[in-house]
Amino acid sequence: MTSGPSQELRPRRRRVRFLLLGVVRPLLTVALLVAAYYVLPVGQRLDGGGMALLIGGLALVALLVVWEVRNILRSTYPLLQGVQALALVVPLFLLVFADVYHVLAVTQPGSFTAVLTKTDALYFVVTVFATVGFGDIAAVTATARILVTLQMVGDLIVVGLVLRVIVTAVQRRRDQGRS
Template identity: 35%
Template sequence: MASRAISGRTHLWRNLGTVVSALLFYYFVPVTWELPGFWPTRVVTVVLFAIGVAGLAWLAYRRIGQFVRTSRDTGHRVDGLLYLISLVVVFFALFYFVLESRDPGQFTELRTRNDALYYTVATLGTVGFGDIHAVGQAARIATTVQMAFDLVVIGTLVAVMSTGISRRLETPDAG
């Protein structure tokens, strides 16, 4: 299937829709249901987290491979990576929020969904202001997994962008 050219405005609206949809999902997904018992809740949370990370890793592998193999249009690949980053941010922010809600003390100063989203984006951006940080072992493991995943995604984004720039520089100007 040949890819068709998409205007800059369409890319903008598609990317804006991705971010808005991710934020709507994040703020409105119900996370207050309780599973019976303390120990089973923890096991289920960790298992679901592991399944989610494995699913995201598989999705990243498939989507990145697809974009690199089939699309010469850098815009399509950037759109796909933005979609993936939005999923990763929402997934980790929800995980951090639920983890702190169910096992208080895993993080310092993480009390709301805004705090969890802020911490996730600060970790993605490798900023780490220090106002919120992982204290508990589960939080540290999850944050380490996020940092490793973020490095792969950021590295891929840089590779996609540099490939697009070098292709444009190699193409002789038609004018």
């Protein structure tokens, strides 16, 4: 038996598909989310508009988790879809809080120990998520502390529950593919 060109290309196509779906697409997703964070205008007030931003953003994250789990359960490549889901859900969750912190810092100066630019807010949200807490930025006002506490609880939910749901969906789909 001789191997034809199409048989030789199959492993190469798989590697390319893996690279695109498993690496390029998640990196592009994160890059687009971060770009949107910097480019899109935010609300001017934290009262009704800011709280709507937070609640709407968190609702969007929850809906995306459900959507991504459904995609994983239908996917030919569930592991790659799971990576994509995490590349969408985790950064979006963090960017929602970064946006709210930035709006709070602008509309209510003194809420944090430092003036928060968008980059500073993103840095702060990641240090809270990573539980590093360097201490260079801290919440000062009750509103800021409540929001940071909500983020910390949300971080635990994202790391514990959302990660577990996505991993379980990937495992379930892979098991279905073997049957």
